[in-house]
Amino acid sequence: MTAAESLAAPAAGPILQLDDLGVVFTTQSGEVPAVRGVSLLVEPGETLALVGESGSGKSTVALAATGLLADNARATGSAAVAGTEVIGAGEAALAGLRGRTVSMVFQEPATALDPLTRVGKQIAEVVRNHRDVSAKDAAAEAVDLLRRVGIPEPEKRASAYPFQLSGGQRQRVVIAMAIANEPALLIADEPTTALDVTVQAEILDLLRRLAAETGTGVLLVTHNMGVVADFADRVAVMYQGTVVETGPVEDVLLRPSHEYTRRLLAAVPRLSVADAGAPHAARPAASAAGSEPVVELDGVSVVFGRGRNAVRALDGVSLTVHQGETLGLVGESGSGKSTASRVALGLVPPTEGTVSLFGTGLARTRSRARRALRAGIGVVLQDPVASLDARMTVGECVAEPLRVHRRGLTARERQDRVATVLDRVRLPREVARRAPRELSGGQRQRVSLARALVLEPRLLVADEPTSALDVSVQEAVLEVISELQAELGFACLFVSHDLAVVQHFAQRVVVMRAGRVEEQGDTGSTLLRPETDYTRRLLAAVPVPDPVVQRGRRAERLATLAAGRTEATA
């Protein structure tokens, strides 16, 4: 169906029609165009994925389509939802449209709900915004909606506050609000990015089922090609504010025509699966596993809090990292992987068990000796914005470990060391004089890496170092780390939730679950032929960026889940 055919009957036409959409932001440094000449269609019942890297303008397009742009944004061109023009429309017209004809699901379920209002009431509010129903009926409808989005005990959960729900449940509540009035168009802006892979798979299944039930068209904004392969019918690729390629999902993901799409797809780390082609061979460990461990956790338990409120964050965790090797530490949120890395850093004392760094027990060392041990560890953290002091120059940030641990150095020597390490992470030496905020996310993460490596550590602890970065930038940062590792021979403890990245980057992997080590082994065997059900489920939930393969994986996963359920009930 084309736009021309639908002129006679607007209800049957495209549910979203963008024509030459442009968005300009007015900032202190002038006018910044974010989106230029975007024309797109979403037909009823189809899912269009809008993909691109950060800053490509994909979220801006989604917000413009609902008139939710920030006050300093100006939209031009046309965005019509079910035939109603959004651009230039007043608040009354937009409020009539939002939540009834078009709904949105946002990225961050932690902040998307009012923390002080019970979730049932928030859903009922959307119902009553558009339909003349009593408060009581709306509350009953909210309970039904909670049931439809798969919240257990919906009558009870309706009176819960958002903080009493898990991230996945909160996202289900946001979805319940979005489908409350059976909208013709659902705009989902990175709906699963903040969630664990198993939860992501559940939420995608839910969205797919709801869209199919009601014939709702979906505009899915995402950077995750696996999610695209899993969910979309058609794909539009955005780059620097314009759409560079549009087409059916198989064409765009398997036979991309635009140069940028090809580059983007090449940078996506792919999870190798046992039944899909040759097994992936991770880089062999640089040194024999028999060498002296750089860091060793032995039977470590960590308990936070006391008495009834005590939380056992780690329970009998043993792991070692050897010189020159990378150990991937994977698991879902709350599995204890970050706590384990903090124990290795000596930041969290173990309640039970022992930690040794470079062959010395951490518990027995006191301040001075402990500081000397710490000089042998470099750390890179997840958030490239928050982990650098905004009031220091890049040079000062990188030099700080030298000031603390190499007090004998002259200013001149420090400068030289900073320049050398900036060369190593492939940043121009001039960035030393600049402020962190003047750099891009990938550059900032390389500054963090430079700071971590300036003391030439024997151990690098990287806690989700690339999960805030775009795939192309992630690829470059990981490449720098592995090159330097080959050159300097440090051990690396690599904490990540991304199984595909770990599969490519680490030689050995430790899978954590609820504070325990679920299984560990060589990446090649453990992530291809896992021994435990949990790891198998975790791997099955990762969407791969190939729509044909992913369709098969999804069917398989759902079949396994269904079989598990009948087994459990039998």
Place this chain on the structure above:
Amino acid sequence: MSTPTYLIRRVLQAAAVILIVTIVVFALLHALPGGPARGILGPQATAQQIAAFDHEQGLDKPLPVQYLYYLGQLAHGDLGTSYTLNEPVSQLITERLPKTLLLTVLSAVVGLLLAVPLGMWQAVRRNKPVDYVITTLSFIAYSTPVYFLGLILVLVFSQALPWFPSQAPQGHTLGEVLAYPQGLVLPVAAGAASMVAVFSRYMRAATLENLSEDYVRTARAGGSRSRAILWRHVFRNSLTPVVAMLGYYVPVLFGGALVVEQLFNYPGMGLLFWTAAQSSDYPVLLGCVLIIAVATVTGTLLADIVQRIIDPRVKAGRS
């Protein structure tokens, strides 16, 4: 933490704080040079007379002994006897405290009722003329000393325009004071001014912060109008930090009352404290400080309890 456990813990903490305050004040008062005898007996008093007074009042004993004696009295509800007024301190306070409470509570209520909507209005009209005007007035009101503001109020609204009396009601009981409400207008206005200034700033900041929260966007995406979102969601969320500040504001209110009572000749705690300070009337001073400490601690406790009611996350131990 369950609510009863929480309350017991907080009350015990409060009692400890009050005890420490009495120790500090007791030590500070007695560290002052001069002492009460000279002030009371006059410059002509001989050394013997002073020694006799000190002995009679127990002031010649070591400080810890004096303090323990004071605590012992306190346990029986006895705050001592005023040196200058020859009346039990507890009686002086029971007479005056209700009047001061009336003044401070009225100032706080009037102040908040003005400050909260003003702050929200400013946030909604951010960087518009209304915002600038209220901001300017707030800074003027906040940076003007209370006694100066009080004088201007008297000059304008009592002298130039004979709308309100320049003296507060002189009644002995609350009933008598309330029978003459027009007399309370200027004292309450003087007391509330800085409250309006400070709390409209807090409310403006909190509202602005909440207006940019994701949940506001979610509500808009669900078809709610701006006004409904402001009152249904933003108002409550913005109020929590403001309520927390309220508890810490109690001593400031009492401090303001000290000046306002003096200015409008209102016989409350402020006036009592003022005269006692001038004549080194230790028992009265200690009694007043004790009352202010209790009021402050109660204020913060009440603020925390109100916060637990507004924000369910506080009760669950996260926020």
